[in-house]
Amino acid sequence: MKAYDGYLIDLDGTMYLGKERIEAAPGFIQRLKDAGKKHLFVTNNSTRTQEQVAAKLRQMDIAAEPEDVFTTSMATAAFIREHNPASRVFAIGEEGLFDALEKEELTLAEENCDYVVIGLDTSITYEKLAKACLLVRAGAKFLSTNSDRALPTDAGLMPGNGAITAVISVSTGIEPTFIGKPENIMMEQARKLLDLNKEQVLMVGDNYLTDITAGIRAGMDTLMVCTGFTRREELPFLDPKPTYTIDTLTEWEFK
Ligand SMILES: [Mg+2]
Incomplete structure (x- = not known):
């Protein structure tokens, strides 16, 4: 070893x-x-912030500080910023994704977007998916936090972010860049x-x-x-x- x-x-x-x-x-x-x-x-997991993940670990007596945590949302936001810090971003996701985009000082927008970013969103709607499809067809770069097809829960396997992302890639015929x-x-x-x-x-x-x-x-x-x-x-x-x-x-x- x-x-x-x-x-x-x-x-x-x-x-x-x-x-x-x-x-x-x-x-x-x-x-x-x-x-x-x-x-x-x-x-x-794109839904939680680094602070929330660290808190969950500490509750389990596992030593963790926010800076010990790197989420796929943070990686996605950093990737966009690295390419163009002035990017306008349309995002589907939960707190972890929006927190990461905000920390990288990226501009959230719903039109004239440079990037469409998909993270797990348990409040997904047809309207959000439709907006993402229109923006991707209009030329926005298509990113997804991760390709996980299913999400293990107490009730069984639920649709994961890969499944949500697939709605947009199937509809537009355009494949995303996965980050996680x-x-x-x-x-x-x-x-x-x-x-x-x-x-x-x-x-x-x-x-x-x-x-x-x-x-x-x-x-x-x-x-x-x-x-x-x-x-x-x-x-x-x-x-x-x-x-x-x-x-x-x-x-x-x-x-
Ligand atoms: Mg694992």
Whole structure:
């Protein structure tokens, strides 16, 4: 096992499962801090602000400050600002997305937009989708915070942001640029925030299709923990395989 200076850590399935904390999570973060490692929580959840995510973690006795949290909404807003800080943006989403766009000082608009951004919105309406379609057809660049098709909830799998985004891509025939895991855009931004090279960073997560694939595409080593989405029985069929696979985070030793 190699020594890593920085850790990118997924949340749902890795730190908690819905509203339930994963038992090994607080100790893992404490040991990471004691070992003097850098870290960032990276989440495809676009609906919450970094402050709200940190508060949720602290409620579960998992040490977290707002600046330890990097959401796909923050990555999306940073991406737009990097390309053109004067952009006019039409956004569908919840507080986490609007908060991130505001922090990057981007202008929200409903006409003559440079970008259309889609994040999960549980109050989605036909009117919002129609507006997004018209703007994309008129030439606005089409971004989506993440391609997650389904969202695990207590009631079962609900439509995820990928499903909402698909309404617009199917209707217009135009594919969006996705920002969140497994795309490289968010991973590269997270790596830059850690101020480390990809060889120094380990991506930790429970989902092979998002977290581990994101790490592999970003050229990082990966640690899959089987407390969430991907089951250990699937390991023989995964290609390429995660660098490491463990059943619980207590098994991980910081070097
Ligand atoms: Mg996860």
